Amino acid sequence: MAEEPYDHVIYFDNAQKHIDEAAEDCPQIYAVKVPHKSEVATLIQMENPEFKAFLDTLGTNTYVSFLQAMLGKKPSDMYDPTSGIQAKEINIYNEWEAKTATSGTRRALILDWDRTLTQVEGFILTQHAMTSFEDNGIVNYWKNKNMLKDPLPEAVLLEDTLLYLFGGKERLTMIRNWLQSVAEKGIKIIILTNNAGCNFKVFREMGAAVLPSSGQHKFICSGLMFNGNKGDALKSEIQMSKLCPQLEMPVFGEQAWLNNILNQATINAANGGRRTTYKRRRTVKSKRKSSRRLKRKQQR
Numbered sequence: 001m002a003e004e005p006y007d008h009v010i011y012f013d014n015a016q017k018h019i020d021e022a023a024e025d026c027p028q029i030y031a032v033k034v035p036h037k038s039e040v041a042t043l044i045q046m047e048n049p050e051f052k053a054f055l056d057t058l059g060t061n062t063y064v065s066f067l068q069a070m071l072g073k074k075p076s077d078m079y080d081p082t083s084g085i086q087a088k089e090i091n092i093y094n095e096w097e098a099k100t101a102t103s104g105t106r107r108a109l110i111l112d113w114d115r116t117l118t119q120v121e122g123f124i125l126t127q128h129a130m131t132s133f134e135d136n137g138i139v140n141y142w143k144n145k146n147m148l149k150d151p152l153p154e155a156v157l158l159e160d161t162l163l164y165l166f167g168g169k170e171r172l173t174m175i176r177n178w179l180q181s182v183a184e185k186g187i188k189i190i191i192l193t194n195n196a197g198c199n200f201k202v203f204r205e206m207g208a209a210v211l212p213s214s215g216q217h218k219f220i221c222s223g224l225m226f227n228g229n230k231g232d233a234l235k236s237e238i239q240m241s242k243l244c245p246q247l248e249m250p251v252f253g254e255q256a257w258l259n260n261i262l263n264q265a266t267i268n269a270a271n272g273g274r275r276t277t278y279k280r281r282r283t284v285k286s287k288r289k290s291s292r293r294l295k296r297k298q299q300r
């Protein structure tokens with residue numbers, strides 16, 4: 001039941017590269033490019049007027065205090081207020097939802113994390129997979145590494161981190177309400193991300209605090225398994241089989257190896273069970289070496 005293939009999938013990502021990868025490998029997935037300032041995210045100093053105005057709307061925020069304690073005098077981050085899903089993208093989703101509601105029952109919404117759900121590329125939490133927002137794990141982790149400057153933050157709160165990463169309360173609420181309505185339609189939500197923290201506990205805690213608790217959701221960590229190629233990650237999912245052309249076993253390699261074994265077995269049988277011995281083939285490198293030696297000899 002759980003592994004039944006999807007009939008319709010919509011996918012949002014800010015990176016054109018990943019939209020192209022999905023279009024190539026899974027042409028039946030409806031891939032939507034989310035805006036951003038530039039393909040490669042740029043660092044902006046927190047004293048930049050636009051960034052500062054945003055930080056002022058947050059008021060006291062434990063994640064911002066933590067960043068300042070980590071980054072020192074001139075903290076900066078890859079904040080991009082032009083990025084991320086907005087009402088326009090939610091409308092695109094709504095149109096897709098209405099169009100696909102009557103044909104096929106299995107549907108999924110795929111979302112990139114950085115600058116698609118969030119408006120900041122990346123995050124600093126910890127480098128340890130099992131650190132948690134609970135028990136002050138993040139501050140303790142960096143304190144032990146002597147990486148925090150005064151004033152030391154007391155704790156990093158999960159909600160503060162989300163408010164910062166998602167561009168403030170209004171947008172965070174909009175995303176939460178939207179995803180709640182997605183889950184209520186029985187549409188599965190999949191986070192597809194190359195973020196290196198994808199398997200980390202803090203990342204899953206953030207996901208759980210944004211995604212609806214009622215619906216099923218899933219994470220695909222394409223950075224670890226697929227060298228960051230999201231098309232490869234998608235087509236390897238059995239549930240995408242209706243939307244991505246099927247993977248085929250490469251004929252070279254495996255097939256040649258198998259034929260070799262089968263031939264060898266036949267030769268062995270013909271030899272009355274004796275193993276055939278082979279002379280080691282000279283490699284190209286060793287051939288080059290010996291021809292060089294020969295040349296040197298000739299020159300002498």
Ligand SMILES: [Mg+2]
Pocket residue numbers: 013014015112113114115116
């Ligand atoms: Mg992204």
